[in-house]
Each structure stands twice: as C-alpha cells, then as structure tokens.
Amino acid sequence: MSAILPPAERLWWKHPIDRVEGTWIALAFIWCMIMFFMMVLWHVYGEQNLSTETYKTTPDAFMGKTQAMVDQYTVRTETDMEIPVVAPPAGSDVYLISRLWSFWPILELEKGKTYRLHLTSLDYNHGFSLQPANINVQVVPGYEHVLTVTPNQSGELAIVCNEYCGLGHHTMVSRLYVR
Amino acid sequence: MANATTYRICPRSGLQFEAQAEKLILANAVAAVVFLLIGGVLAIGVVLTRWPAVHWLEAATFYQVLTAHGLDMLIYWIIFFEIAVLYFCASTLLRCRIATPRIAWLAFALMVIGAVVNNIAVYQGASSVMMTSYVPMMAAPSFYLGLILFAVGALIGCFVFLGTLVIAKRDKTYQGSVPLVTFGAIVACIIAVFTIVSGAIILIPTYLMSIGVVKHVDPLIYRMIWWAFGHSSQQINVAAHISIWYLVAAVVFGARPMSERVSRGAFLLYILFLQLASAHHLLADPGVSTEWKVVNTSYFMYFAVLASMIHGLTVPGAMEVAQRQKGYTKGLFEWLRKAPWGNPVFSGVFISIVGFGFLGGISGVMMGTEQLNLIIHNTIYVPGHFHATVVVGTTLTFMALTYYLIPTLFRREMIAPGLAKWQPYLFGFSMYFFCLVMMGAGTLGVSRRHWDMAFSGSAMAYEWPGAAYMMMGLVGIGGIVAIVGGAIYIYITVGSLLWGKRLEAGATSQKVTPIPPTAPSAAAQTYGSMGFVAPGSFVLAIVFLVAFVLYYFINWKYLSTLWGMS
DSSP: OOTTSOOSSSOGGGOOOOHHHHHHHHHHHHHHHHHHHHHHHHHHHOSBOOOOOEEEOOHHHHHHHHHHHHHHHEEEEETTTTEEEEOOOTTSEEEEEEETTEEESEEEEOTTOOEEEEEEESSSOEEEEEETTTEEEEEOBTEEEEEEEEOOSOEEEEEEOOSOOSTTGGGOEEEEEEO | OTTSOOEEEOTTTOOEEEHHHHHHHHHHHHHHHHHHHHHHHHHHHHHHHHSTTTOOSOHHHHHHHHHHHHIIIIIIIHHHHHHHHHHIIIIITTTOOOSOHHHHHHHHHHHHHHHHHHHHHHHTTTTOSTTTOOTTSOOOHHHHHHHHHHHHHHHHHHHHHHHHHHHHHHTTOSOSSOOHHHHHHHHHHHHHHHHHHHHHHHHHHHHHHHTTSSOOOOHHHHHHHHHHHHHHHHHHHHHHHHHHHHHHHHHHHOOOOSOHHHHHHHHHHHHHHGGGGGGGGGTTOSSSOHHHHHHHHTHHHHHHHHHHHHHHHHHHHHHHHHHHHTTOOSTTTHHHHTSOTTOHHHHHHHHHHHHIIIIIIHHHHHHTSTTGGGGTTTBTHHHHHHIIIIIIIIIHHHHHHHHHHHHHTSOBOOSOHHHHHHHHHHHHHHHHHHHHHHHHHHHTTOBSSOSOTTOTTOTTOOOOOHHHHHHHHHHHHHHHHHHHHHHHHHHHHHHHHHHSOBOOOOOEESSOOOOOOOOOOHHHHHTTOSSOSOHHHHHHHHHHHHHHHHHHHHHHHHHTTSOEEO
16 A cells, blocks of 8 residues: 555545644644734734725826826926926825836825825836835736825835836836935 | 557556557656756746846847746646646556547647747747736737647646546546545646636637737736636646655655545645635735735635645655654654665655745745735745745656656666766755745845846936845856756756667556555554654654744734835
C-alpha cells in the first residue's frame, strides 16, 4: 500500500488519524481562525482599511469635477507642462485623474487632515502607488473609487503608476505634497 | 479499437504503460519542455532589463518579452505538463488504456496550435498586453484566438482523463478507491475545468471585441472573471504538484499516506475553497464590497490554507514514517539526514516543499490579507511570491518528476547524472534567493511590470531608496543563476531523450494486468495509534508556524504606520 496504490481499507474516510496529524490540524485551524478574525477586527479597531465607495463614471463627468477643483484651488504650477498644484481645503473632495501617461493635477494636502480622494482612469487600467508611504490601489476606468485618507507624514511624496499601461508606463509618475 | 493496444510493464519501476497513453504523455511532456525552453530564453531578457545596472532591452521589446515569458511559463509549460500528469495518473497508475486516444491527439493538436498562434501574436508586436491582457487595452485578435484554442484543447484533455477513470472502473483494473495520487489528480482536473470555463467566459467576448463584434467589455468584470482563470490555473498547479509530492514519497521511500482520510480530506477542501482565491487580485480594486473581499480572499475562512498546511505536514510525515520503518529512528531528524539527497527526484521535491511553504505560502497569505494587500499590490513583491509558488513549487516538482520519468517512461539512461544531482540545488536555491530579494524590493514599493525604475524621460522622477536598487541588482544575479539551473534541466532532459542509452522496454502484452488488491497489512492497522509517528515533521511544521505568525504580524505592524484610510 502506498500513495500510488489503492488504499487497502475500502473506506478511506474511516482511516484513523494519528495524534501528530490531529494536533497539527487543531493548531493550523486555530491559526486560520485568528487570521480570518484579524481582518474583521481591523475593520473595527484598525485605521488602515480601504474604502469600497465606488460610483460609475465617465471621462467627461470626472474631468468636469476635476477641472472645477483645479479652477478653485490652484496655488501654483510646476514643471514645463505647467501642471497645476491644487490645495483643496481639509475635508473636501479631491480628484485625481490617471491617464496615458500622467496623473493630473498635483495635490497638496495637510498632515493630519482627512480628504475624500476620488480616483479614476480615463483610458486603461492604472496604478496609484504612493511612495515612500507605500499605499497601492488599482485605478480602473469607468469606476470612481473614493478613498478617505488622512496623511500622517509631511513632505514630498511620489505617485507611481504600477499597473502596466503601455510604452510610456515608466514615465507615469507624479508628486503629492503634504504640508 | 479497444483491443488494438498493448501494455508494457516497465522493468525498472513496475509501472504499466499503455502504448497510446505512453505516446500521449511523452508528447505533452515534450511540448511542455519546449515552452519551458522558450520561456527560459525570454527570462534572460526580463532579468537583464530589470537589473538596473544592465537595463538591457528597449521598453517595447521588454514588455513584449515579459508578456511572452508569462504566457509560456504560467500557461503553456505548466498546462502541457499537467495534461501529461493527468494521463499518467489515470492510465498508468490505474493500469488501464486511455480513453479516446484520437480525441486526446486532437486536444494535443489544438493546444499546440493555440500556443503557437498566441506566441506568434506576441512576437508580431501588437499584443504586448501582458499575460493578463486587461481590457480596454487590446491585443491582436489572434492573441485571444490562440488562448481560446489552447483552452479548448486542455478542456478536452481533462475529459479524456475523466473518461479514462471510467474505463478503469468499468474494466475493474483496480479495487476499492483510486490511489491518493490519482485522487489529487482528479481534484486538479475539477479545478482545471472550472478554470478553463472561466477563461472561455471572459476571453471569448474579448476576442469578439478585438474583431469589432462586441462593443464593450467592462474592465472590472474582466478583472474578476479573468482572475477566476488566471489565479485558478495556479490552483491546478497546487493540486497537481502536491499529488506529485505524494507520488515521489511513494516511489522514493515506498511511503504511504499517514492517513488517507486526512490527506484526501485536505484535497477535498481544495475543491470547495481554493477557487475563491481569485479575489486576491481585486483587494485594491473599486466596486467590490469589504465582505466579499474578506470572505473570498480568505478562501471562506482560510480552509484552503488549512488544507495546504495539512499537506505540508503529511507529505514529509509520510516520508518520515517510511524512513523510521527502515530503521532511521535516531533523534528527531535521522530520517531526514539519511534521505537520498543525491537523488534529484527526492531533493527536487524536498526543496520544493520547503520553498513552497516558507516563501510562497507565507507570502501568499500575507498579501492575500485584505488590508495588508495595500502595501504590496502590484509591487514586485507579487512576482516574488508567485515565483516561489509556481517556480519553486510547481516547476521544480515537475523537474524532479521528469528525472523519475526519464528511465521509466522515456526508456533512456539519463545523460550526465552527476549534473542532475546538483541541478535541484542550483535551481532551487537560486530561486529562493531570487524570490526573497524580489519580495524585499517589493516591500520597498518597487513596481512590477515596469521597464525603468529610474523613470527616465519623466519630469517628476521619483528616486527609489538605494536598497531598492541593490535588491533589483540581486534579482538580476539570482535570476541569471536560476536560468542556468533551468538550462541544465533542459539539457539533461532533451539530451537524455536524444542521446541517452536506450533501456529495455520490458514485457509487452495484449492484455492489461490489473492492480492486485492490497491486503490490509498488520502495519496498516497500527496507524492512527495515539503515538507521535512523525515527530521530526511535526517540529518542522512548528518552525513553519512560528515563522508564519511572526511574518504575518510584522506586516500588520508595518501597515499600522500607513496613512489613515477608511
């Protein structure tokens, strides 16, 4: 009898379990339950939970809302492309466009304040990878994902696109300021 | 037609090969190795480009090469080999003829045509969409058509396997239940059917979109159903390579499962829960609820992880029990020290078990935790993880099995046995290193599928920490060593097939020799005694659990330092 031969006892589900296996199964089961409830508990007590607030959107609708924010809160422009740097008030809705191959506009947030950050893509899938804070979120076209974020460190951060989006993928990188 | 075939009993292994099945297994295995060779050549381009100091290929070529590397390795090499394993586990282990050999050849032809058409589409340049081909980014129609043809072929192969089981049952070539290894193969086959159907559900509309018949495929729906194909195809691997672990334990040590109930029960958990894991890829996505993510990403309540942890104990446990019966009973680990470390069939599997658990398993559960996914989503941590599961786990196991099949199935003496002795160590340990440094770079945030971490040509380039550059350099070095290890495997396999000394085929007969019924031995009854039959494996399992718990909570600690998000 071996693993490549039929079991000798016809009723394999009546095979006895050795203590070494029983003990291990019990330990592994407890660990699995701990891991499962850890996710649930973090939703109650933890502070890093990804929002699931999502709306269907279109490039025009999202562009309109972003443009309105840019018109109202631009403080300066940066780089040769004159990308607006936008400093919206704490607690407000903040919009970030992902498209081939740039993020628009540049955001300036305040440390310790909470914002509703709206993400979408105007074309392909993109990635929102905030570095070095290391927060990574998928950006899917047609869907407006609203994250509630509270920056906890000040400085100049980078937003890197980490979903492959074509030849210029490696040039798709932007800044985010936290004051 | 049923009687037109012959059966031979291999004098070296005692296995009985049916003539048609033998040719089919050989053809599928050879096709697999050819795609491993192509994928391995492509891997040179991938690692030498991601090694920052070398940065070899142009962006367009890099993405093209990366797309083909993913497809050839994750789909073609592995699924061709798995079809060979399925036929082996049905026809050879159950000692019966293969069902509908002509249809099995048709399946093989479809798979070859599909794989070639898909590869050509990528090399023509208009299909550098990565293996995942997320819409709305579109590839050439032949890209999808090739994948669909391949999938149809593989699906037919699954049904040939199931039909063969029916023949064995009808012809009474065995008594009682199928062997554990065949049981595991059935699990792999069930998962494969689910996987391939999911692939068809999403790739057919995408193909129709590429030729202009369908106007729109929703990007989020695409991601969800594509991953029911993409992730599940890796779950076929898990079921298949764990079956092979049991097979190798049986042929190298004569080991039997410690408890058929435990090992089969764990396989059944795979059928029930393993497929939920496609949710791992949607944890950072919009549009799916928290409850959906938590339930699915945890395979309901980590029941598939439980199953893998069980196999992680029972496979080495079965080896330990067999070794202890041979008298290697000193201390906790004499059974392991006296194991045949010079036999690549064993060493390959053991290196695979350890790496799959410690590197692939732990990292996979960490990154599949709903909140923790935020710190690694789409970073190079992800390929670090899946090279530990798919390369160390599946590919290395398949390599070890090949060394067993060369004299038995291929009937050739292995060329360069000295080289084969070292190959699992070279390949396995360099892959360990490769995966570790990739995960290290991923923890620092480095993106996957990215041509240039220096962001050349961008006005707002981000400067990665020096450690990230160092890790990516080490990825390059580890990757090159692993490619050398893979090349040695191909040299030994192909070389043995071409130039190896022919071995005696064994007695051929027109009639099938059924498996004699196994009498319940006295020893079998002592199993399940309340003793600790495999203390050494238990200690190894505890070491694994401690590593798992520590690494898991370290990542929660890391997560707690992130921005507040709700």
